[in-house]
Amino acid sequence: MNNKMPLQVHATRAFADNYIWLVAAPAMPGAVLAVDPGDAAPVLADLRRQGLSLAAILLTHHHADHIGGVGALLAHGPVPVIAPDDPRIALKTRAVRDGERVDLTELGLGFEVLAVPGHTTSHVAFWGHDALFCGDTLFSAGCGRMFEGTPPQMHRSLQRLAALPGPTRVYCGHEYTAANLRFALAVEPDNAAARAYRDSVAVRRAADEPSLPSTLSVECEVNPFLRCSKESVRAAAERHAGRPLEDATAVFAELRSWKDGFRE
Numbered sequence: 001m002n003n004k005m006p007l008q009v010h011a012t013r014a015f016a017d018n019y020i021w022l023v024a025a026p027a028m029p030g031a032v033l034a035v036d037p038g039d040a041a042p043v044l045a046d047l048r049r050q051g052l053s054l055a056a057i058l059l060t061h062h063h064a065d066h067i068g069g070v071g072a073l074l075a076h077g078p079v080p081v082i083a084p085d086d087p088r089i090a091l092k093t094r095a096v097r098d099g100e101r102v103d104l105t106e107l108g109l110g111f112e113v114l115a116v117p118g119h120t121t122s123h124v125a126f127w128g129h130d131a132l133f134c135g136d137t138l139f140s141a142g143c144g145r146m147f148e149g150t151p152p153q154m155h156r157s158l159q160r161l162a163a164l165p166g167p168t169r170v171y172c173g174h175e176y177t178a179a180n181l182r183f184a185l186a187v188e189p190d191n192a193a194a195r196a197y198r199d200s201v202a203v204r205r206a207a208d209e210p211s212l213p214s215t216l217s218v219e220c221e222v223n224p225f226l227r228c229s230k231e232s233v234r235a236a237a238e239r240h241a242g243r244p245l246e247d248a249t250a251v252f253a254e255l256r257s258w259k260d261g262f263r264e
């Protein structure tokens with residue numbers, strides 16, 4: 001398997017703003033892996049249109065908009081369903097934990113599993129082939145809400161992802177980039193990289209193209225949630241909090257609650 005070949009990844013749209021990623025199997029022409037198929041119908045339509053067949057499913061977390069289509073997809077034929085070790089995901093064929101590898105040798109695909117708790121307690125990300133499938137943990141220019149985790153957990157998870165190689169392409173679960181950039185620029189109005197990124201994202205969205213994938217090097221320049229140690233981000237968070245913040249985790253917690261109430 002050539003791990004250096006860039007993956008071919010198709011964005012299947014679902015619901016209002018979800019992406020289901022269809023990853024072409026380098027070793028099996030016409031076969032794809034689906035990441036987070038929350039809805040079967042658009043996946044089946046894209047498979048049919050492109051003459052592809054489903055060979056495996058990866059799930060990042062238990063939310064219905066990420067797993068809701070699994071049953072209907074399996075009705076068309078059994079495939080491996082690889083998911084976090086969580087009883088709320090009933091249809092998995094393999095439960096994975098932090099540090100494990102998912103090797104789909106016949107497809108020519110292999111991923112490392114990273115536990116990234118925060119959005120949910122059992123959320124995982126899959127990293128391989130210079131690509132990261134991170135569900136609702138890291139969004140472009142933003143991050144997921146903490147439904148089950150704590151700010152220190154979520155911050156640690158994001159830092160883990162940010163430490164992966166810069167060229168890593170980031171495939172998130174939702175098209176939130178433009179709205180996230182409005183918040184990012186409220187935090188760092190003078191961030192030239194974020195302003196340039198906002199303009200290029202606006203062009204792509206106006207053409208109805210996905211803003212994704214991003215890359216980790218772009219995210220480290222524009223995403224305030226990955227920049228909690230930067231002086232500009234800390235100063236903005238402290239201004240919003242009206243008090244000094246003791247460390248990067250406290251800055252992260254302040255940013256997350258600021259974003260939760262942010263009105264554009």
Ligand SMILES: [Zn+2]
Nearest residue numbers: 061063119136
């Ligand atoms: Zn979610």
